[in-house]
Amino acid sequence: MSSTPFPDKPHAKPVGKRPVAAFFGNLWRVTLVHLAWPAVRTYVWLNENLHAPAWAGGSLREFGLRLWGFAWLTFVWVLLWGDVTWANIVVGALIALLVMVLLPLPRVPVEGRFHPLSALKLVGTMIYNFFLSSAQVAWAAVKPGDPPLGAVVRVHMAIKSDLTLTLAVDYINLVPGTMVVEIDQDQRMLYIHVFDVRKQKYIDEFLKQMAYVERQFIKTFERDDEWHPSPFHGIDDDYHHVPFADRRRVVEQERSRKEKA
Incomplete structure (x- = not known):
């Protein structure tokens, strides 16, 4: 008589995910802990402790909005010329800066959060x-x-x-x-x-x-x-x-x- 209690029953497979599935399943957790969470904490700290100068809007949100306007005006200048060169980019950036300094638009309130x-x-x-x-x-x-x-x-x-x-x-x-x-x-x-x-x-x-x-x-x-x-x-x-x-x-x-x- 065999010493094993169930000689004809195959061995049960271990419970759990396969190695590849387990790797990708834990990847997002590692990313969240080691990358995303420190990045969020850094952004919150910068937003609470750093303040943009008055000419840049006085807050990081206003500064980001003005930076976007500067980049957009530069892009429009290069688009009008139809040729992407360093000369067009530099001239477009200078003109965008002059427009924003000499002809400033009214402040646009930035409210809510972007998803x-x-x-x-x-x-x-x-x-x-x-x-x-x-x-x-x-x-x-x-x-x-x-x-x-x-x-x-x-x-x-x-x-x-x-x-x-x-x-x-x-x-x-x-x-x-x-x-x-x-x-x-x-x-x-x-x-x-x-x-x-x-x-x-x-x-x-x-x-x-x-x-x-x-x-x-x-x-x-x-x-x-x-x-x-x-x-x-x-x-x-x-x-x-x-x-x-x-x-x-x-x-x-x-x-x-x-x-x-």
Whole structure:
């Protein structure tokens, strides 16, 4: 008689991941501990202890915004010449510096926090809507029958920041078939010309798209739990004219959308 209790049963495999899967599974933890977390701590320390000079905006966020404007003006200069050379880059940088010093723009309050993943989703949706709307406008231009019936539709946006509202308006204007013709800054109301409103479903689709734009811009730039009003403003709600009920409406729409999905 064999001494093993189960001679015909194969040996059980050890519990756990395979070496390759275990390596990649632990890689993100090592990265978080040794790279990401020290980087976040360094950024927080710099933001709390270092202050940009007054000519650079007085804060790291304002300095970053001005640095971005400087780089953008330099890029536009090189783009206008159409030739990437060191001479064009240096001259463009000098001209950008002169423009920012001699012709400074009003300060743009930087509020909220930027979320790259939500921004990528927003850009992807914009590209999709761009091609879809372009095809719809092209088809309406060549198909026989009555021309499309356009109208101006009023849309309310529960967006606090003027900068975020401007980006939302640019988003809407980039999509063919829609154009913002007027903005009520105090009431956060947009008057948008819609290409075709002959059927109720067209209006419903447009309003649904605007609700998505509103919700996604808030998720990308100004989530309520990360909102930090700029010191250039006074009381938050008094300046931005966005009641709490409007922001709550956006939250309920997002929750309803997830429940349906």
